[in-house]
Amino acid sequence: MKQVNLKEQVKKLFEEHLEIHQQRKTKERFIILDEIYSRDDHFDAEGLYAALKSKKHQISRATVYNTLELLVECELVTKHQFGNNLARFEKSFGYRQHDHLICIDCNKVLEFCDPRIHQISTRMGELLHFNIAHHSLILYGKCNGCEVKEQLKGSR
Amino acid sequence: MKQVNLKEQVKKLFEEHLEIHQQRKTKERFIILDEIYSRDDHFDAEGLYAALKSKKHQISRATVYNTLELLVECELVTKHQFGNNLARFEKSFGYRQHDHLICIDCNKVLEFCDPRIHQISTRMGELLHFNIAHHSLILYGKCNGCEVKEQLKGSR
């Protein structure tokens, strides 16, 4: 039942955020939030739109973009730019802060944590007089599978 | 005369790269390389195109994009995605590897170095069986100036 509780929690948080900012609690917004917290990947706006459509929800692209922005603002969703110019998103409530590792061949995304990143962030903020809000660390490389595939191709 | 030597060095490196890959040494390519190594900022493709135009060089956008890609391939230029979906570039030969700190209000870019990032990169590569090629670490925050400005606005 952990899933259910998580969804209820984020829904409550979203409602609070909307109330505080005097924004409306439309059904579209909650359908989108629910869909995002049903997924477990790094999706893009178009993919989310398609998923909603396939579930017979008539929600426009504009609303998808609009709601994603709202959810990023209230920190229930995180936005990433993984190299290509296509924004990717992931749910962010209830998960430990983490960073990403991406395969430059197959685009597979892995996650990892390292406390040193937070240390670096804090230290550099102090040193350079910046009030750090968040960060993005992406390691680009080739995953084992793609590495092997390439070697096979090379030796042909 | 350090500048001149640097420009000569990168020109030589670019020529070698072109020869090895059997690509042509066109004057446009060298004009673009020279312009990039005359700058000292994080520019975008359009800005580079505009700079060339203002210097009376008739170089098309297509060639600018094409050459940037070439220069990224031979590692004379680095490409970044700083949040928004607009690629930014900087010269990368002769400079220590570094990461970036960006003001989310005024877009100011600062640079910093921390050896721990390389350690993290190596460690995670081993742990997750990735052959890491490069990384991107961006710290987002507010610079002192913007921070002060905001406080003034708040207390009005």
Add this chain to the structure above:
DNA sequence: GTGCATGCAAATCCTTTGCAGTGAT
């Protein structure tokens, strides 16, 4: 009822592509 949010389509921004002409090899 008021006016914010939606849906739709058009507009915009950045980047890539197709193609005819040019110039490096």
Add this chain to the structure above:
DNA sequence: ATCACTGCAAAGGATTTGCATGCAC
């Protein structure tokens, strides 16, 4: 002389915007 590279303009993909309609308040 060949054919990779260029310039141009059109296409493309992601995102934003304008406006009429709908619905949360």
